[in-house]
Amino acid sequence: xxxxxxxxxxxxxxxxxxxxxxxxxxxxxxxxxxxxxxxxxxxxxxxxxxxxxxxxxxxxxxxxxxxxxxxxxxxxxxxxxxxxxxxxxxxxxxxxxxxxxxxxxxxxxxxxxxxxxxxxxxxxxxxxxxxxxxxxxxxxxxxxxxxxxxxxxxxxxxxxxxxxxxxxxxxxxxxxx
Amino acid sequence: xxxxxxxxxxxxxxxxxxxxxxxxxxxxxxxxxxxxxxxxxxxxxxxxxxxxxxxxxxxxxxxxxxxxxxxxxxxxxxxxxxxxxxxxxxxxxxxxxxxxxxxxxxxxxxxxxxxxxxxxxxxxxxxxxxxxxxxxxxxxxxxxxxxxxxxxxxxxxxxxxxxxxxxxxxxxxxxxxxxxxxxxxxxxxxxxxxxxxxxxxxxxxxxxxxxxxxxxxxxxxxxxxxxxxxxxxxxxxxxxxxxxxxxxxxxxxxxxxxxxxxxxxxxxxxxxxxxxxxxxxxxxxxxxxxxxxxxxxxxxxxxxxxxxxxxxxxxxxxxxxxxxxxxxxxxxxxxxxxxxx
Numbered sequence: 357x358x359x360x361x362x363x364x365x366x367x368x369x370x371x372x373x374x375x376x377x378x379x380x381x382x383x384x385x386x387x388x389x390x391x392x393x394x395x396x397x398x399x400x401x402x403x404x405x406x407x408x409x410x411x412x413x414x415x416x417x418x419x420x421x422x423x424x425x426x427x428x429x430x431x432x433x434x435x436x437x438x439x440x441x442x443x444x445x446x447x448x449x450x451x452x453x454x455x456x457x458x459x460x461x462x463x464x465x466x467x468x469x470x471x472x473x474x475x476x477x478x479x480x481x482x483x484x485x486x487x488x489x490x491x492x493x494x495x496x497x498x499x500x501x502x503x504x505x506x507x508x509x510x511x512x513x514x515x516x517x518x519x520x521x522x523x524x525x526x527x528x529x530x531x532x533x
Numbered sequence: 534x535x536x537x538x539x540x541x542x543x544x545x546x547x548x549x550x551x552x553x554x555x556x557x558x559x560x561x562x563x564x565x566x567x568x569x570x571x572x573x574x575x576x577x578x579x580x581x582x583x584x585x586x587x588x589x590x591x592x593x594x595x596x597x598x599x600x601x602x603x604x605x606x607x608x609x610x611x612x613x614x615x616x617x618x619x620x621x622x623x624x625x626x627x628x629x630x631x632x633x634x635x636x637x638x639x640x641x642x643x644x645x646x647x648x649x650x651x652x653x654x655x656x657x658x659x660x661x662x663x664x665x666x667x668x669x670x671x672x673x674x675x676x677x678x679x680x681x682x683x684x685x686x687x688x689x690x691x692x693x694x695x696x697x698x699x700x701x702x703x704x705x706x707x708x709x710x711x712x713x714x715x716x717x718x719x720x721x722x723x724x725x726x727x728x729x730x731x732x733x734x735x736x737x738x739x740x741x742x743x744x745x746x747x748x749x750x751x752x753x754x755x756x757x758x759x760x761x762x763x764x765x766x767x768x769x770x771x772x773x774x775x776x777x778x779x780x781x782x783x784x785x786x787x788x789x790x791x792x793x794x795x796x797x798x799x800x801x802x803x804x805x806x807x808x809x810x811x812x813x814x815x816x817x818x819x820x821x822x823x824x825x826x827x828x829x830x831x832x833x834x835x836x837x838x839x840x841x842x843x844x845x846x847x848x849x850x851x852x853x854x855x856x857x858x859x860x861x862x863x864x865x866x867x868x869x870x871x872x873x874x
Contacts, residue, residue: 390837
């Protein structure tokens, strides 16, 4: 019984036989076609985004640098220092040290507040689990992605830095863009 | 009896001024052509090209020349010293010498003296160009051989084979024009094109000359001599700093020379079509503009075509281009004889 390749057989497309005259004739036609193709690119225009001046707008759910939030009406911090974000963090880059709120020194709305809140951005993988873990929406992922620095120690973001409005803002993608 | 007449009619000091002017203009335009090529190549690939240094990136070549000039002068231990140093010098000198021939205009009277707007107009114009083109090969071959590196050596061997193969077709393509014009003086050939530019009656010759010019100037798709991917840079692999710039400048200058010759012989030199006669001072700009169009075509082709395989290059050169050029010459000669008798 002979084996039949059936539908599985592969059609091999061989290149035309090499030859000076035929090859030149084919190459000439293909050259003209190629010239047309490249010239169409000139007509089409440039696709470059001039990065430091122009930025690619990010999507609303883009996970960039973290932000800590305050209540808009009272100005108190939303973070109560529960350390759930630190527990959820897979790369273990969040450090929270909680302290008790007192009536004279009231920082957050809850019983306790975060006396120290540090995110080591150089270790962060921007997974957004901290945002998910937070019961008070105190930490969210922002849109900034330009965080390079010359020292590793400068990449440990403190609570003040995370609470402050980011200096450089990234353009946000509008609906349907 | 002299073999050729150089045809000087200017006083000696005008000759010197002209020489300096041509040298200055040629080497002044070169960096602009390099940045123009990079920008145009960018456009062909949907990007801007260099645009950071200076206005529109025009100072990019200047920055690069400063970079190259401050580089360490490295020479491989296997290199042959004097020849290694001499090779880029030969390349650039021959390129500049050939550029002296490109006529930028007729011989108008400037302040009462008759001045030819060209370096020199010998009665053997194209031969002079080919003579210097042939000497320029020594720059490439000596450079590759004296480097003492196998990449350079392979590049030099390829250069030798390629340049010699295509020079024949390039020369034969010009003979059609020379027969039609009946003169070897480049200005006389331009004057002969008043009625019709030679690229119409000599279209096959123009095509052959253009293709052979790509090979002669080592431009894509005939850049096997340099072949960045396989030979690193061919004959100038081992060169760095200003010597490499000399090779680079020689290559671009050769491109300008070839464009200038093509403009002179096929595209009517400083003439304009439809009987437009601008004032004489416009002539050099017309030639430069036509040269830029030709150079743009070089860049367009570079952006389009991949490099040929070596056997394809050789079979194309010897089996197609050379017979075609020969046939073109023969047919032109027969037609000219038939018309004149």
